[in-house]
Amino acid sequence: MTKREVRRQIKAKAKEQLANNWIYLVLVTLPAVLFGWIGDRSFQVVDTFAIMNGDFPWVDGTGTYLSIGDGTAMGILAFFAGTAAMYSLLNFMRFEEKQSHPFLQAIEVYREKGLFLGTIGIAILQFVWTFLWTLLFFIPGVIKSFSYSQAFYVYKDAKADGESIRFRDAITRSRQLMVGHKWEYFVLQLSFIGWLILANMVMGIGMIILLPYMYLTYAGFYDYLKEDAAQQEVAD
Secondary structure, eight states, rough: OHHHHHHHHHHHHHHHHHHHHHHHHHHHHHHHHHHHHHHHHHHHOOOOOHHTTTTTTTOOOSSSSOOHHHHHHHHHHHHHHHHHHHHHHHHHHOOOOOSGGGGHHHHHHSSSSHHHHHHHHHHHHHHHHHHHHHHOHHHHHHHHHHHHHTTHHHHHHHHHHTTOOOOHHHHHHHHHTTTTHHHHHHHHHTTTTTHHHHTTTTTTHHHHHHHHHOOOOOEEEEEEEEEHHHHHHHHO
């Protein structure tokens, strides 16, 4: 099977699961969409009257717009809710098992011991190491971000198996999984560009449907990487 066929197969499965369970999947990812939407609006909604009168538009006071601080807080909440949705949809993609409170998965997921702190630790390492590579040149930074892209999934699987794993080990395993697959991942991301443009044409509301589709696809890609790595070990 060619890599293009693999990509199509992964996306076809994601579409099928979304079509049959779209209400549940939308509820799982909805907190991430809402926090992200509010955060974006925090930087865009401005009190025109205040500007005309020379007031600094990022200072709360009139209640007609939100502050930079509000936007940052919403961005952080969107990150944690989005990562929780990624974890939840990885499980759903594999087993199609529905939880009783899908909207609360942004909280429930982190009850797994060590997952919340692991998410923070990996995010910090990803940011620092990617930033350092970017200082050398932009392209190496982008390539490294692809290499680190599976670290959250790796960490979640390790914790689910009761394994003691360090944050940097999750990133190392992600790099190993992505050897020979970074271009595939780049093409997979590009395949969503058109959908992202459409989703954001109406103030980002389209992300309500698009985000679960993307997360199911990325979860399927991760399992494909694991299967490929296992086959490589057997061949060796």
